[in-house]
Amino acid sequence: MKAIAVRPGQANSVHMAELPKPAVADVPDGRGVLVRVLKIGVDATDREINDALYGASPPGYDFLVLGHESFGIVEEVGPAVKHVQPGDYVTCTVRRPGGSIFDQIGRSDITSEEVYYERGINLLHGYLTEYFVDDAEFIVRVPVGLKHLHVLAEPMSCAAKAVEQAFEAQKRLQVWKPERAFVTGAGQIGLLATLILRLRGMEVYTIARSGKPSLKAEIAEAYGATYVSTREISLKELVEQVGKPDLIIEATGSSQVAFEAMEVLGHNGAIVWTSITGGQRNIQIPSDHVNLNWVLGNKLLLGSVNANYRHFESGIADMALGEVTYPGVTERILTNPVDGLENYAEMMRLLVEEKSALKVYVNVAEG
Structure with missing residues (x-):
C-alpha cells in the first residue's frame, strides 16, 4: 500500500x-x-x-x-x-x-x-x-456527528492537555479561579485552546502577529475572545489596558514571545508552553526582574506536549460542546x-x- x-x-x-x-x-x-x-x-x-x-x-x-x-x-x-x-x-x-x-x-x-x-x-x-x-x-x-472536524481531534487533545495541566498544577494554591487568559499564537493549537478557555467562561485574549481582517481573528472572535495583533499593540501595552492574565497558553513557536510572556503574567498565575522553538535564536531578557517577580509572585511555568487517551476524550467532548455553543466555527480551521x-x-x-x-x-x- x-x-x-x-x-x-x-x-x-x-x-x-x-x-x-x-x-x-x-x-x-x-x-x-x-x-x-x-x-x-x-x-x-x-x-x-x-x-x-x-x-x-x-x-x-x-x-x-x-x-x-x-x-x-x-x-x-x-x-x-x-x-x-x-x-x-x-x-x-x-x-x-x-x-x-x-x-x-x-x-x-x-x-x-x-x-x-x-x-x-x-x-x-x-x-x-x-x-x-x-x-x-x-x-x-x-462521534459520527463530529466527523466533519476529523483531523482536529489530535491538536484538540494537545490543547485540552495544556489547559488541564495548568489547572492540575495550580491545585498547589488550593484556591485558584482564573478569570483572564492570554493565548499567544492563533494557529490550530492557539485557536482550540481559545475555544476550551471560552467554554470555561474565561475572558480570553488571543494574540498573534497578523492584523485584522483575517481568518484567525474571525475564528477567535466568533468564540467570544478578543483578538489582538502584536503589530498594533505589545503584550505590555495590552496588560496596561486590560490587566495581567491569570493564565497564559503559549503557542507561537517563538522563543521571544515565550519569554516575553513571563514578564506580563499576574501573581499566582501559570504559563503553559506548548510550542517547540527550533533554531539557534538568542534573546536578551531582564533576568533579575523576572526572577524577582516570579519568586515573590508565586508564578508557575510548565511545558506540555503530546496527549494520552484521556486528553483525546476530553478534547472531543469540548469539540462537541463547542459545536453547540459556537456552531460552525471550529470547522473553519480546516x-x-x-x-x-x-x-x-x-x-x-x-x-x-x-x-x-x-x-x-x-x-x-x-x-
Missing part, C-alpha cells in the same frame, strides 16, 4: 513509499484494530522532519512514514476489542510506551526515557498511508485539503509556502 515518507536526516526527502497492508493479528492478545485511513492532518512537525531537524526511522527501515493526526474508519477488530467496532470513526493517540514508569499508569504522553516512540515522528511509522493497525488502548472513537497521497508535493508546498494555511490535511479516501 502507498505511504508518504521521508528519509530522516536527509532534507527535502519526502517521497512515496510502499508498505505491506497490516492485519489485526499484528497486535497480540486479540487487541488489534484495523483502520482504513480517511484523512490525515499535517503541520509544522511534518515540515520540520522533512527539513531533517529531527525524527528517526523505525528499526529495519530507511524511511519514516509521516502523519500524526489521524482520522479513519474501523474495518476489523480483534476478539478482545470492545469499545469500537467496524464502521466506527476513530482517531489514534501518537506517543507509545517506551519503558518508562509512566507507561504503567497509562501516561504514554510522558516519559522518563531519553528514547521515545511517536508515530510519524520518531521510531514508529505515522498514519499517512492507506491502512494502519494499532492496539485498542490507543484507538479513540469519534483550510487546505489535499486530495490523494500522490499529491504529497502539494502538501509539503502548502506547509512551507502558504502562510495562510491554517490547517493542511490530506483526503486519503472517502468514507
Whole structure:
C-alpha cells in the first residue's frame, strides 16, 4: 500500500513509499484494530522532519512514514476489542510506551526515557498511508456527528492537555479561579485552546502577529475572545489596558514571545508552553526582574506536549460542546485539503509556502 515518507536526516526527502497492508493479528492478545485511513492532518512537525531537524526511522527501515493526526474508519477488530467496532470513526493517540514508569499508569504522553516512540515522528511509522493497525488502548472513537472536524481531534487533545495541566498544577494554591487568559499564537493549537478557555467562561485574549481582517481573528472572535495583533499593540501595552492574565497558553513557536510572556503574567498565575522553538535564536531578557517577580509572585511555568487517551476524550467532548455553543466555527480551521497521497508535493508546498494555511490535511479516501 502507498505511504508518504521521508528519509530522516536527509532534507527535502519526502517521497512515496510502499508498505505491506497490516492485519489485526499484528497486535497480540486479540487487541488489534484495523483502520482504513480517511484523512490525515499535517503541520509544522511534518515540515520540520522533512527539513531533517529531527525524527528517526523505525528499526529495519530507511524511511519514516509521516502523519500524526489521524482520522479513519474501523474495518476489523480483534476478539478482545470492545469499545469500537467496524464502521466506527476513530482517531489514534501518537506517543507509545517506551519503558518508562509512566507507561504503567497509562501516561504514554510522558516519559522518563531519553528514547521515545511517536508515530510519524520518531521510531514508529505515522498514519499517512492507506491502512494502519494499532492496539485498542490507543484507538479513540469519534462521534459520527463530529466527523466533519476529523483531523482536529489530535491538536484538540494537545490543547485540552495544556489547559488541564495548568489547572492540575495550580491545585498547589488550593484556591485558584482564573478569570483572564492570554493565548499567544492563533494557529490550530492557539485557536482550540481559545475555544476550551471560552467554554470555561474565561475572558480570553488571543494574540498573534497578523492584523485584522483575517481568518484567525474571525475564528477567535466568533468564540467570544478578543483578538489582538502584536503589530498594533505589545503584550505590555495590552496588560496596561486590560490587566495581567491569570493564565497564559503559549503557542507561537517563538522563543521571544515565550519569554516575553513571563514578564506580563499576574501573581499566582501559570504559563503553559506548548510550542517547540527550533533554531539557534538568542534573546536578551531582564533576568533579575523576572526572577524577582516570579519568586515573590508565586508564578508557575510548565511545558506540555503530546496527549494520552484521556486528553483525546476530553478534547472531543469540548469539540462537541463547542459545536453547540459556537456552531460552525471550529470547522473553519480546516483550510487546505489535499486530495490523494500522490499529491504529497502539494502538501509539503502548502506547509512551507502558504502562510495562510491554517490547517493542511490530506483526503486519503472517502468514507
